[in-house]
Amino acid sequence: MRQLFILIQKEFTQIFRNPFLPKLFIIFPVMIMLVMPWVTTMDVRNVGVAIIDEDGSTLSRRISSDVRAAEYFTVNDEATTLDKAHSLLEDCEVDIILQIPKNFERNITSVEPEKLDISANAVNATKGSLGSQYLVQTIGSTLSKYMSEQGVQQASDLIAVQNRYNPTLNYRHLMIPALMIMLLILICGFMSAINIVTEKENGTIEQINVTPVGKFTFVLAKLIPFWIIGLFVVTVAMFVALVVYGLTPLGSLWNIYLATILFILGFSGFGVAVANLSDNIQQTMFVMFFFVIIFMYLSGLLTPISSMPEWAQKFTVILPPRYYIEIMRSVYLKGTTFLEIWHNFAALGVFVIIFNLLATITYKKQV
Amino acid sequence: MNDYIISVRELTKCFGDFTSVNRISFDVQRGEIFGFLGANGAGKTTAMRMLCGLSYPTSGSGTVAGWDVMREGEQIKRHIGYMSQKFSLYNDLTVWENIRLFAGIYGLSKAETERRATEVLERLNFSSERNTLVGSLPLGWKQKLSFAIATIHRPEVVFLDEPTGGVDPITRRQFWEMIYEAADGGTTIFVTTHYMDEAEYCTRVSIMVDGEVRALDTPARLKKQYATESMDEVFRILARGAKRGE
Numbered sequence: 001m002r003q004l005f006i007l008i009q010k011e012f013t014q015i016f017r018n019p020f021l022p023k024l025f026i027i028f029p030v031m032i033m034l035v036m037p038w039v040t041t042m043d044v045r046n047v048g049v050a051i052i053d054e055d056g057s058t059l060s061r062r063i064s065s066d067v068r069a070a071e072y073f074t075v076n077d078e079a080t081t082l083d084k085a086h087s088l089l090e091d092c093e094v095d096i097i098l099q100i101p102k103n104f105e106r107n108i109t110s111v112e113p114e115k116l117d118i119s120a121n122a123v124n125a126t127k128g129s130l131g132s133q134y135l136v137q138t139i140g141s142t143l144s145k146y147m148s149e150q151g152v153q154q155a156s157d158l159i160a161v162q163n164r165y166n167p168t169l170n171y172r173h174l175m176i177p178a179l180m181i182m183l184l185i186l187i188c189g190f191m192s193a194i195n196i197v198t199e200k201e202n203g204t205i206e207q208i209n210v211t212p213v214g215k216f217t218f219v220l221a222k223l224i225p226f227w228i229i230g231l232f233v234v235t236v237a238m239f240v241a242l243v244v245y246g247l248t249p250l251g252s253l254w255n256i257y258l259a260t261i262l263f264i265l266g267f268s269g270f271g272v273a274v275a276n277l278s279d280n281i282q283q284t285m286f287v288m289f290f291f292v293i294i295f296m297y298l299s300g301l302l303t304p305i306s307s308m309p310e311w312a313q314k315f316t317v318i319l320p321p322r323y324y325i326e327i328m329r330s331v332y333l334k335g336t337t338f339l340e341i342w343h344n345f346a347a348l349g350v351f352v353i354i355f356n357l358l359a360t361i362t363y364k365k366q367v
Numbered sequence: 368m369n370d371y372i373i374s375v376r377e378l379t380k381c382f383g384d385f386t387s388v389n390r391i392s393f394d395v396q397r398g399e400i401f402g403f404l405g406a407n408g409a410g411k412t413t414a415m416r417m418l419c420g421l422s423y424p425t426s427g428s429g430t431v432a433g434w435d436v437m438r439e440g441e442q443i444k445r446h447i448g449y450m451s452q453k454f455s456l457y458n459d460l461t462v463w464e465n466i467r468l469f470a471g472i473y474g475l476s477k478a479e480t481e482r483r484a485t486e487v488l489e490r491l492n493f494s495s496e497r498n499t500l501v502g503s504l505p506l507g508w509k510q511k512l513s514f515a516i517a518t519i520h521r522p523e524v525v526f527l528d529e530p531t532g533g534v535d536p537i538t539r540r541q542f543w544e545m546i547y548e549a550a551d552g553g554t555t556i557f558v559t560t561h562y563m564d565e566a567e568y569c570t571r572v573s574i575m576v577d578g579e580v581r582a583l584d585t586p587a588r589l590k591k592q593y594a595t596e597s598m599d600e601v602f603r604i605l606a607r608g609a610k611r612g613e
Contacts, residue, residue: 002474211472366421
């Protein structure tokens, strides 16, 4: 016990004597929480629209002004003719051309109304498709208002869409809980891995290996400081989320901390295992990056798992961050209780055991 | 049997096709200063790592402090001290923190640690450097500190791998005084070196060439056997036949 205590004391002394590391524990969570939620947004904004109004009617002008007023669009006024609009589209100056044909207003209530023409540049598929969808919605609402003024009931009025759990459809709120995982991966995974492999490079690990200190004691002494630091970092991140975005977890804080503890336990164990199997820092970093990229893209951090191909969905079962992200999002945004998602906690628990066993087995005092 | 602190028979270590240590056998008596000489690449460090429980022998057998090198590495580690070729204390910890760390690892109590640390620092004239970062000490001081820490738990035997490499002659002299002091206290010293004047200080020396022990005796008898004036000559005669280059 005294051995463990002395080794942990040594780790903390080293970490806090480093002129750089302790600052990171504050800077990382603050920066990631301040910047990432804004830049990782999938919302489409600033869609350039060219409006070719061949109708020149009250209705067509009303559509134009509604599009202008919508927050997603920037109307490009250079485009006066269809040809000009097409060349702007080619140069990526505008993303969508909206063409209102002649006699649009006059024929709208007739059996065969004129059709609005929307052509989008779909090179950026998200922007193209989401942009034209927004445009359709905007025009649709203008038209349905116009129709009801004319006394015609529209089918679209009968559908009401309600976004639950994230009522403002705010992409940031979806990202914030998940971003905490990036912090933990960086700080707990990378730092514990680098820490061990540095001891290898300096030869200090050999001096430890020649003492009777137990393998498990040594690994535990490496991990415990990063658990504590990880919890601290998550707390800072939650504080920033509260202050900057006004986002508080709907569910219990205990669930968040429990999930965080499990995740850190598992992932730092993983980092130690990678370090044990590497000879130098380059190798460690390379291997860690490989896994981190897989974790980032496949664990549902950026894109929903349910829209991945089936084989990829099956693969995500073996990725620990997947469970952590699920817990964080549902506890944060839905207020889910432990009993409803206990299986996610259990899965994290399994990874804790696997990775830490791996960390202890791969650490060899005698070769 | 119990007079031998280290006893090795046919100890061999291979790395793939390469036989680094080839069937070496020798005994080291309790309390002696055993010089373990050999050219670079002769297999000294590998042999030493096997004796310290850092490396498994490929074949052969041996005991250190009564424990088996093949199966009881962790037991061996309780009874030995080790100072590696490469300086391996924590540069970002102070002198005192390093002492406390290793004393704690060997299970010394707080009071005992404090007592021995003070004693060691006084003996080394280090008391004023207690809170200096180890990284900022000159090499000679570092080596003396390494030795002090390797023997802080009063091991039965201490292994020193080229402890005086790159150290100035005065410090080297002081270092050997420390070695003698420890030997007088009953600790067996197992030391590798490239300085033949140091070999003369040893009770007995062995000379390794190409992974094999070619000679083992007191310096005086070795000189007689090879009819030379100095250990330097003895070493040259033996090492001349080496096939492994530097």
